[in-house]
Amino acid sequence: MFGNNSANLYFRSSDIAFLTKHKKELIVAPVLEPFLCVKIVQVEGVDTDTFGTFTGEIPRKISQLETARKKARTGMELARTKMGIGSEGSFVTDPHFGVLPWNIEMLVFLDDIHNLEIVGMAEGPARILEKSARSLEEAMGCAEEFGFPRYHMIVRPDSKDSPDFIKNIRTKKQLQTAISHCLEKSRNGVVHIENDLRSFACPSRQDMIRLAAINLLLKMHSFCPQCDTPGYWVMEYKKGLPCRNCQLPTGLARAQVYGCLKCGYKKEVERSDIQSAGPESCSFCNP
Ligand SMILES: [Zn+2]
Ligand SMILES: [Zn+2]
Incomplete structure (x- = not known):
């Protein structure tokens, strides 16, 4: 890992804490480690869902940047490192027409040794799919159309507003069980199916996080011509x-x-x- 001679020396041999429970380190580490000669240290112990979830159980109270910064700081405290990365994604509408779903991924890098904050970012169209179905067969068809099982699904009875949902659906059997259960519970005979937006469940989001990591890498590799600080x-x-x-x-x-x-x-x-x-x-x- 420390054998790349073209890597910059600025961060060499540093441990970078990364607080994530959704396996984002598997996306970010292969981008940063070989080029910066650093070690990404995955940190667990804090449920990052307490910072906010997409399914609406825990609304995010602070901005995306603030949330990512807070995660980086928490990871550094837990792992006792001088450097850390925090990741946060958001879903909004596109900046051009304001109608299409849009995904913004942010990676905040904090460095207490050099007193730096560098933010990697990527954004683009989001894959948010949802549909209602009236039978098991129809609902299974929707899920397949949405890319299941590569994309994981969330199923609810009645409508998308129902707080009573089943997630972590990644096998055909789980999907069948969830749909049958929600059809039974449904008061209007309808189940609502949508794709799970958490990074490990959503390959298009993983691609966006990878682009944010590349953006962060480029910034960490770009030095100010006047004072030699990265992040230029x-x-x-x-x-x-x-x-x-x-x-x-x-x-x-x-x-x-x-x-x-x-x-x-x-x-x-x-x-x-x-x-x-x-x-x-x-x-x-x-x-
Ligand atoms: Zn002209
Ligand atoms: Zn400078």
Whole structure:
């Protein structure tokens, strides 16, 4: 694990606590360990569900960033390490149209040795599927359509608002039993089926957490040119990429501003992937 010569020396040989009971360390460790020469130490002992759940039994009271930060800190205290990672996901509606389900995954890295906080993030369309069914056969069909058993299911009687649900459904037998039970309990003859959003039960979320880990790795590998502190990254985007047709500035990003969290150094970097925007993004050519 400590044999990668291209790894940066900054965090080398450090133990990083990671408080998770949903096996997220299996996603994050293979990304960070070989490139940073660190050891991710999985920490148990605290039920991370007390920080909030998706099924609504325990609402999250503080922001996603605060929650991830708190988990990192708790893990560090339990494992007695100087570094820790906390993970928190959220489901909202997409930032473009506000209608599609959207998944935001955050990984907060805390480092008490260098007094740093670096946040890795990834976001994209979420896979949230739900349907009502009136028979065992129909309900089994829905689950299959939703990707069961790769995606685990949650079953409730009556409707999606029913607080009386069965989760941890990962085998066909468990699914059959849960559906039959909920059909019996149902007052309107309907069962509601949805996919479980916890990371170990939801492969598309695992992919998003992996992207957040890669984002965190890139930031931990990016050093400030002035003070050599890692975490030197894009802080803002400058709009105004010129239109290919009329050369007027559009709403698309023209440059990224990199910044250092420690010394405040900033540098604007023009984007290099494209030099102009299509006329469809131009408010003059396409009002
Ligand atoms: Zn134009
Ligand atoms: Zn700096």
